[in-house]
């Protein structure tokens with residue numbers, strides 16, 4: 288199992304050959320979930336005492352298992368938040384797997400961590416974060432939100448030692464905040480104080496002020512953090528960070544920006560201004576596996592002052608005494624010890640392609656999303672429900688019932704034409720597209736509108 292032989296030589300050629308074919312986008316948009324019984328039958332007996340051999344297992348993966356997974360990088364997958372890893376990033380992901388890097392501590396993974404930090408520094412520079420800022424790569428936006436809010440609570444505890452209000456703390460968030468925020472609140476055992484949104488789905492400074500004014504400071508929960516969105520998942524709404532930040536500063540509230548989907552727009556000098564004020568946040572998250580062309584699972588949490596994160600997260604044990612705490616140890620900045628150097632594929636792709644290529648790719652996706660919105664706006668069969676703030680477009684086919692949306696969606700997903708699933712905006716069923724793939728063509732999306740527009 289651990290010694291090289293000629294069979295493994297052939298297997299390596301097959302695995303690498305297959306992986307590069309897939310990276311060349313060899314896939315079928317009709318791929319998708321299969322019945323569990325069908326998959327159980329295909330897998331029956333494969334895990335046994337002597338194994339089936341690598342070639343047979345690879346064949347099973349190629350022929351049965353992978354086709355039972357939706358190719359989320361297909362250009363016509365425009366639902367949820369899809370993915371569009373660059374080819375360089377995908378290929379380098381294999382290198383990371385082959386390299387057995389322990390990315391938790393500088394002592395074991397210095398070379399990888401230095402490169403990851405270079406990629407993070409670029410992200411922090413385009414966000415306007417100061418020199419002392421820092422953070423680490425984590426598995427996803429959920430993990431980034433959790434790490435940031437654990438740190439936020441830590442700061443409140445440090446600032447309010449022995450305060451009895453610690454038993455009833457709260458975060459403040461809008462209903463547009465990602466579902467993971469409620470889960471994080473549950474994990475931290477804190478309340479969520481709701482704050483309203485304006486007509487286009489954004490938290491504004493005024494709305495935050497009125498939520499703060501509505502809290503009963505004697506009997507109510509004590510807020511310690513405000514969670515904003517730099518692009519809500521459902522509508523792409525960007526909270527008014529520039530006006531929210533000074534209020535958080537005045538109130539001693541930690542400002543976290545969930546930029547899992549939207550913070551990638553910082554890569555574009557043309558669109559960066561949309562996130563004005565992010566530089567004043569205490570922390571923000573970003574998912575390069577969503578809109579910054581990295582393969583799963585690549586997200587990051589970044590802190591304006593990482594020292595509080597280290598206080599909240601660093602793990603101490605006798606067997607870890609050898610680790611130098613003055614080094615930059617990524618395990619200090621989120622909930623993990625062992626850590627895959629999952630930022631390396633992003634670093635490699637930036638190094639290979641240059642940051643201008645990233646700006647261009649973001650601009651292309653924005654042009655397609657806004658071009659699509661323009662086409663919806665001028666068609667009498669459709670209603671554009673919201674001017675796109677990022678690359679999400681919400682629209683309605685006039686006269687359609689919920690069942691019409693469902694039918695169209697299922698039929699087109701099965702045919703492999705496109706994945707567009709219905710959502711709701713202001714309680715009304717509608718369609719939503721989210722463009723993160725620079726290969727998504729406006730013409731193909733417009734053809735879908737033509738198809739929906741036919742009576």
Ligand SMILES: Cc1ncc(COP(=O)(O)O)c(C=O)c1O
Nearest residue numbers: 368427428429465520545547548
């Ligand atoms: C705004 C936002 N935050 C958090 C998440 C959760 O990210 P992940 O699925 O990487 O945990 C998502 C996922 O879509 C998101 O869009």
